[in-house]
Amino acid sequence: MPLKEDKKIVERSTRQQSSILEALYGVDEFKSAQDIHALLSKKKLKVGLATVYRTLQKMAEKEDIDAIKSVDGETLYRHCGQNDGHHHHLICSKCGLTITVEGPAIENWTEKVAKENGFREVSHKVDIFGVCKSCKKK
Amino acid sequence: MPLKEDKKIVERSTRQQSSILEALYGVDEFKSAQDIHALLSKKKLKVGLATVYRTLQKMAEKEDIDAIKSVDGETLYRHCGQNDGHHHHLICSKCGLTITVEGPAIENWTEKVAKENGFREVSHKVDIFGVCKSCKKK
């Protein structure tokens, strides 16, 4: 009896999903669903806007990609090179440059604070916004 | 010639602003602009929705109140008992219970990570979501 398969993002694979995946993996920045949709349109790849939203959402749920909320409320997605574990981002608010960082210190701290206060099932997301070196020069 | 005054949130004080302030200070949870507006309406205090948005925004800018974004994209506000400095929140995603915590460890870590990567003008916001003790029992 084979081990139970990982739950798949989707039950059926489609060209649309491939296109979206590919588009997202082609850039190293956080992009919104609208961005990806525009990007695909430019390439003459017709994919419905709703499909882009749905696909990105599902992938984020599955943690195959990272999701953050921009200051103006948009949800942005990005493929994470290292899909091996929990990590955080250092994001340049000028140019969007993103550096992935790990922080055992944070993990321990949040864990401790949560426990001290009787919280369970805690989740946290630490994304640091700032201005990167090259943007500062300008 | 007198010293330049601190920039005030507002140039003129109005009953609307007082009402909004009071309403927010009357609860110990994060509330949206819409929530506050509804709350005021219930008390027969007529304040325009736009005014609630504007006022809360300005107060948040001034850091007289805290602002976070809920998972579903709403901006939520809360008065912070301690207005003396930077702090974070432990928020129950079931009941909204909020505990204010400080984290020197976090401050140091973000500072260090940012510096290592040449980032300046960094800002971070660490809000931990989880389920509080009493909600867990249910």
Added chain:
DNA sequence: CTTTTATTGATAATGATTATAATTAGCAAT
């Protein structure tokens, strides 16, 4: 009281996201 102009508020506009409902298309079985 009168003037000046910050502030308000009703409402339209915006913009991201979600729901709807009809159509299309995986894919397993025939």
Added chain:
DNA sequence: ATTGCTAATTATAATCATTATCAATAAAAG
């Protein structure tokens, strides 16, 4: 290759929070 089941897609309308508009109102100063 064809069929059937139903996931997936798509165009479009609907939502919902938030912002812009701009005339009306009311602080604060003179």
